[in-house]
Amino acid sequence: MNRLKTDLLIIGAGSGGLSMAAGAAQMGADVVLLEDHKMGGDCLNYGCVPSKAILASAKTAYAQSHASQYGVANVVPQVDYAAAKDHVADVIAQIEPVDSQERFEGFGVNVIRERGRFISPTEVQAGDTVITARRIVIATGSSPFVPPIPGLDQIPYITNESLWELREQPEHLLVIGGGPIGMEMAQAHHRLGSKVTVIEGAKALGKDDPEMAEIVLENLRGEGIEIAEDALAKEVRGTAGAIEVETQDGRVFKGSHILVAVGRKANTDDLGLDKAGIETHRTGITVDAGMRTTNKRVYAIGDAAGGLQFTHVAGYHAGVIIRSILFGLPAKATTAHIPWATYTEPELSQVGLTEAQARKEHGDRLEVVRFDYHHNDRAIAERKTRGRIKVMVVKGRPVGVSIAGHQAGELINLWALVLANKLKMKNVAAMVAPYPTIGEVNKRAAGAYFSPRLFESDTVKRVVRFVQRWIP
Template identity: 60%
Template sequence: MERIGCDVCVIGAGSGGLSFAAGAAQMGADVVLVERGEMGGDCLNYGCVPSKALLAAAKLAQAHRTGGMGVAPGMAEIDFAAVKDHVAAVIAQIAPHDSQERFEGLGVRVIRESAAFVSPRALRAGGTGITARRFVIATGSRPRLPDLPGLAEAAPLTNETVFALRDCPSHLMILGGGPVGMEMAQAHRRLGAEVTLIARSRVLPREDPELAEPVRAALLAEGVRILEDMAVRRVRPGPVLELADGSEIAGSHLLCATGRLPNIEDLALERAGIETTAAGIAVDAGLRTTNRRAYAIGDVAGQGKFTHLAGYHAGVAIRPVLFGLPARARTAHVPRVTYTSPELAQIGMTEAEARAAHGPRLEVIRVPYAGNDRAQAMGQGTGLLKLMAVRGRAVGVGIAGESAGELIAPWAMAAAQGLKLKAVTSMVLPYPTLSELNKRAAGAYFSPRLFDNPAVKRVVRLIQRVIP
């Protein structure tokens, strides 16, 4: 067996692991990166990248089909296999950035094997024994399948297999009403499939109901059948779903979008003295595990399952691992987006969360897309921005509408830097843009304090009398 030593051993070549390995190597650390699967992890190969490429193709098909603004609708001719070629091409364009060759060029030793700890300071990856001063565990997560009789025999699709389909499903049944389920439901419906989505509660249950409703309504209007508050009793060959109300649904394909499980089972964490929880690896505020030499970042740290969160975690962990400096991972400034049409973006607290936390101090400001000139010009007047503000600061912002994922960006910066709403109102924005929605929301917080304030009016009248 080959035995090597290094400063840092990173386990997992997804977003978090790659970000950490690249940064550490370029700052002079001796880094070994271990990955048993595809470089780029779930995001590049089975998640963010292919899903957004599929959604882009579906949006184009929908625009061609519906027309509008004086442009006559037409029959969209969809080549589903060609759509999947587009998805594969997008992955291929991005893959070199995450490739083994690039990281070896940065000076990282890349080992394409499964990793398992043998002690608190060492692990084995295939035929290589690795001793490291520090370990960074970034093994990500995988699809969680519900415990349903007959499900395994039905060979359900997950996000790891659905993008390999070359023929459009005639009837795609989806279990799960979260972001993945909603995105895949809309994309496949727009590309020609009949789609039925079954959710145990309401769809997008984590999101503000007022903002989730436009997304739900859009999918219904496009022909997606949505069954909420519905449980599945069993799955029969076909596949056929037996529902809790006694009815049955038969389809051509079944997709499970029912959550994620952390990839920790094969790491032999107990040998390293690393404790786990139901959400993943137990970490402190600085992402350190119960083994002081090991850190966990990304999905496996149990603080959220977003690519951008994993990248943020990598930046947090760099501080203690490379420089011995204190660090603390926060979550309030991390946004999330569901990339349906309309998009739904959220940062910080929803209205219900903010009311529970701040009570009567909370002010909720609603700015409809209909009042934005650019939205009207684009035919995108349906949408809403909600600002939750307390004492001149945003404690939460939710947006449902066109480009919501882009519009959330300045609120992410404000949350990260602790900026007040005055910083948003001070921006000078080009006209007409959707970004004006953000400035209008911040301005609406100050408007009653300026325009409905008798004291302000008295001061203005006084000044007008005394100035020459």
């Protein structure tokens, strides 16, 4: 048995683990990184990257069949599903070197391609190597959660991990789960030519603001996607190519393929956490505000910590704990400024509090400002007028922003900056946006906040009349 001592041991080479490894090694720490599967983790190989690549293929196909509104003849797109998957694989291949073992070894990281398991509070075994580290970071990510629906284990189902191996286009894709993954893949496959039915046990896009989610869902239904809500799956039956899903209320949905997208579970099994004195809860590893576990030598970040499950959150966690581990500085992770986006068309994004959350927290002090895309000249020019921005404001300071519309995932960046730095609506109003851009939506939302104060104020009108009459 080999033995290693190191400053920092990281278990998992996904977004959070790689960010931590690169930063720590380049700042002089001795780093060991364990990964028993693919470098880059879920995001690169099964999640963010491939899903956005297939959405790009779908968007191109949709544009061909809906070009007449721009004075260009519609054509029926000739979709080659296998070639679209080749496009996905090529995108992954182009990004892979950034996350490769060779690159991180170039930083000075000792990369060991083995599963790591705790054998004591201070030791982790990886293959035939036992590693003792001053600090340990668990960054093992998450995997698709497969619910115990009777019959599901008897038929060939797909998850976001196995989807990318599928080469034959589904004739009729049944999607169990109406969250971001389910809705993105539903639209992608429908635009590529599959019939699609989404089966959601509660409300589709239920974690987002209902008003904004409905803008997206209305568009998806308008494209021809069937979205069944309050449809809790009771049983799955059939064979490959002929699958049925029966819901609790007796509805039966038939399709050729089934994608399970009901959520994710933290990868915490088989880590030997009990031997390290590390406690877990229902959704992941128990951590404090500084991302430390109940073993003070060990941290957990990203999906493993059981909080917001986004790639950028894992990277943010890495930035928080690196200050604590390398410099001994106090650091805490917060979520108030964390944005997220769903990349359907139109897109859906959020940062801070939704309207319901803001009303519960701030009561009568809350002001809600809305601005619709159909007042934006660039949106009109691009025929992208279905959308809205909604800003929750308390005493001049935004506490949450919801956007549904074209480029919502890009527009939310500004508001993430505003919330992270505790800026006010006056700071956004002072910004000069180039004309014509979709980004003017943000400035116009700020303008909508100040307009009543300027144009409906008797005091302002009296001051203006006084100046016009008496000031030479």
